[in-house]
Amino acid sequence: MTATLDHDETTEAVPPVARPDGFAGRRRAAGRTRADNYAYLGAFAGSFATTWVLYEHVLPFSGKVGFVLCWYLLLIAFTAGITALIAPRHLVADRVASVVVIGAPAIIGAALASMVIFTVYRGFHALTHANFYTHDMSGVGGLDGLSHGGVLHAIVGTLIEVAIAVAVSLPLGLSTAVYLSEVGGRGSAIVRTIIEAMTALPSIVAGLFVYTVLIVDLHFPSSGFAAAMALSVMGLPIIARAADVVLRVVPGGLREASYALGAGRWQTVWKVVLPTARPGLATALILGIARMVGETSPLLLTTGASTFFNSDPFTNPMNSLPLFVFDAVRSGEPAYVARGYAAATVLLAIVAILFLIARIVGRERRASR
């Protein structure tokens, strides 16, 4: 269409070109026309049907992952083919790009939904037993049914370990962030560089560090405290950096206004900077905590997975939810695997609750402003 117009010398003389579909009224400024919608629909249905015929009947393929991949590729091809019938080439490129771009989040969404549904489904049987929440695994044999044993010890272990780790790393991390963004000075550049570097420390290496220093060299027993230290080593740089990023976004004009009114540095930080940054800080910190809750590898090396209830982080081994899931699923016993999936569901629920709290804390502030 455009190509012919470009070469036509008399373009300016002719009246506006009639559209191919004969529509002559006011031009609608929407991104999509009805023809586009039909093209998408046709491509969607056609590619599904073709994939189904090829995959299930004609060719010797199997497996759902391959089905989805094949469908996605055919959908792109079908969209290109159908759009090419009604639109010029640059619009075909646009429609194909749209299908590619919309398809990716659809695949991710399907993966995410299948992950949550699969975990809850496999763990559902164990979740319906009340003893799952009130018992520990001491004295439970490999073949005992789901009416024996539970994960109370792992839930309590996770809460204690994360609480200690947060109590250590949150004040230190937050103060460091305040130092970096509000006090500054000569040393702060070095501190910031080193902290950014240490966020690269893989969690398993943090676990191995604590295992070597605390348990092997200092003969400290495998315990909840050692696990909390490993989590702190991993979490401190993450929290300091996240808080620093949030504090740096606070507009400098607010600080200057506060100084102009005669406030000191401490008053400015306490009454202006921190309250302004509060929603962002809360979100960043809670997300950091959620990451600590779900971290498994440092715990693997430091807690020495117990099967019994233990609320003392200093003396005996402790268990935690991620570690329980790992051991249970690896054991291969059907009842254990079911408990593992149920514990993973509990873990997901804890993360979701933390996330909700982060949203509420973040939103409450915005509403009152």
Add this chain to the structure above:
Amino acid sequence: MTATIDAAPRVTEPEDVPRRISSRESLQDRIFAAGARGIGLLVLAIVSAIGLFLGLQAIPTLRHYGLRFFTEYRWLPDRDILGIAAVLVGTLEVAIIALVIAFPLALATALFITDWAPAAARGALIRLVDLMAAIPSIVFGLWGLDLIEPHATHVAHWLSKYLGWFPPFHVHTDVNYPVWNQSPGYASYEGSAAMAAIAVSMMVFPMATAVMREVFSQAPEGEKEAALALGASRWAMVRTVVLPFGRGGIIGGTMLALGRALGETISVVLIISQAFQVKINVLASGTATISSLIAEGYREATPSQLSALLTAGFVLFLVTLLVNTIAARVVARSRHGGATEL
């Protein structure tokens, strides 16, 4: 100015001197500044002590094994043969395949959030990506192991059967046997680097998407509208304005995701069958990464082997650090202006 006008008639007044401005901080402020500086330096000491410890641990190992530590692929503590060639290659393979899967998905999702999704849904999508970043890695491991792998092995089988001439897709086995009936003693398709990479790709996807989306959303609105006003379709607008603008974010986000993928442990340990071999056949069963080596090997380790494991961890840390530093540089350079000043 006013002072000179005021002072002019009164000749007897002493000469004007500028008011001395006292910049002495109050006690409260000095305590605050000293306290914050003290904590900052304390954290610096703790954190650099960890790095220093890891670095010092590496010295005896490197002295004992020399450069062979990097070229030896076997890990045989009983015969005092230790090397990280195989695990280093395995780590890179898993991370790179994870990126090959995650990169297109993250790029398209970031574009979808900034330029395709309706404005009302944008906030919810951003939150969903954040939530995905908080999902524990063990859950991704379970999903990859029990839900995806049984289906994904069919794809691996198909790839090795028809595209086996491409070395990474080759599997040393009879490809005409069905997936579920591999002859014993031959490599199967389960527990390979590619299977572990599927789970890892889901873990690094949120990080890559978040960085890319943030940079895309800063693309200049005026230029986007100018492109549309000139008759560009949405894709043409994205191709000519958003993608060139966001190139730094695309590279930086991908490299940050690479840094995360290198250190991923639990989902990899769950899925792979550990084997110390240097091989590029990523679809064949058996691989090992540095983190899986540490997770499986720490328990039986003697002090000298523990030092070797720490050295392997230190190498992993250095590689991650290098990748993250480059990523931070690239992202920082692509940000124009930064935060708005009031």
